[in-house]
Amino acid sequence: MSRIGILGGTFDPPHNGHLVLAQSALEYLKLDKVIFVPTAIHPHKKRLKITDSKFRLDMLKLAIGNNAKFEISDIEINRTGLSFTCDTLSEFRKLLSDADLFLIIGGDNISDIETWKNPDEIFAMARVAAAMRPQSRASGKYKDRVLTIDMPPIDISSTVIRKNIKRGRSITGLVPESIENYIKENGLYL
Numbered sequence: 001m002s003r004i005g006i007l008g009g010t011f012d013p014p015h016n017g018h019l020v021l022a023q024s025a026l027e028y029l030k031l032d033k034v035i036f037v038p039t040a041i042h043p044h045k046k047r048l049k050i051t052d053s054k055f056r057l058d059m060l061k062l063a064i065g066n067n068a069k070f071e072i073s074d075i076e077i078n079r080t081g082l083s084f085t086c087d088t089l090s091e092f093r094k095l096l097s098d099a100d101l102f103l104i105i106g107g108d109n110i111s112d113i114e115t116w117k118n119p120d121e122i123f124a125m126a127r128v129a130a131a132m133r134p135q136s137r138a139s140g141k142y143k144d145r146v147l148t149i150d151m152p153p154i155d156i157s158s159t160v161i162r163k164n165i166k167r168g169r170s171i172t173g174l175v176p177e178s179i180e181n182y183i184k185e186n187g188l189y190l
Contacts (some may be wrong), residue, residue, distance in 0.1 A: 004096055005034040006126065007104040008076070008088065008173040010158065012051050013183060015175045017156035021131050024151030025104045026069055029129055034104070035071045035092075036060055038081040053077045055188060062178040085120040101125060104149070107132035111140035120147040165189040 005025050011018065022034040036089065040090050048142075050056075057074060064070035075091055076083040085103065092101060103126040105113075110130050113119050119142060127145040160170050166189060171180055183189060 002032045003030060003102065004092075004100045004126065005029065005031045005036055005102045005129075006037060007084075007103050008037040008039060008085065009142070010048075010050055011038045011056050011060055011063075012158050013056070013059050013161060013175060013179055013188070015156050015158060015161055015179075016173070017154040019063060019176070020151060020154050021104065021106070021149075024131060025102070025129060025149050026154045028149045028151070029102055029147070030080075031102060031109065031158050033069045033071055035073050037073050037088060038066065039075055040077045040079065041082050050083060051188060055186060058134075059179050059182055062182055063176055065176075065178075070154060073163045084117040086116070086121045086125070093125050101127070102147075105130050105146075107148070110143055113146075114141045133180060162189045 006021070007018070007022055007025070009018070017163060022036070025031060026034050038053065038060060040053065053074075053153070057072065060072050064072065076088055079087070089101065089103065103122065107130045113122070113128070116122065123142065123145055127147060128142070128145065129149050131149045131151045156174050161174050164171050165183065166176075171183070175183075
């Protein structure tokens with residue numbers, strides 16, 4: 001039985017923290033691969049302006065490069081409406097019926113899971129694994145059902161990257177060089 005990690009997010013832009021999280025999950029959970037799933041419309045970020053999916057997909061392709069253990073799925077982008085984790089996992093459950101699925105999340109999302117659509121279904125379809133940041137602690141109704149992933153502390157966020165670009169500051173070291181070049185070439189986040 002293959003072990004597949006599902007890592008969702010807006011990836012606006014994808015950054016080195018996403019890559020370290022995926023690699024840490026791959027190794028720590030002994031996964032066969034990690035599938036990055038960019039969201040179309042995030043239910044908890046409906047008011048935020050999200051960069052067009054074409055750019056986000058292009059940047060994800062650059063981010064994962066030739067890593068045979070990383071893949072991208074556009075199922076949420078191709079689905080109309082809000083991107084709910086339970087719906088995405090249900091689709092993956094159908095596509096990968098013989099796989100052991102692991103939903104990879106940030107530790108700060110553990111307490112939020114109870115506000116997500118059908119959280120009990122999420123836990124029925126996949127094992128949930130969270131990367132804990134140094135300052136985060138597991139809390140909430142589902143905290144005892146979440147596996148934790150050991151990973152180096154990385155304090156990078158897409159929000160900070162976008163703000164740095166808008167302010168004319170460097171993002172070197174926060175994203176792969178190929179993404180930094182792509183952002184400049186396409187005038188993103190200005």
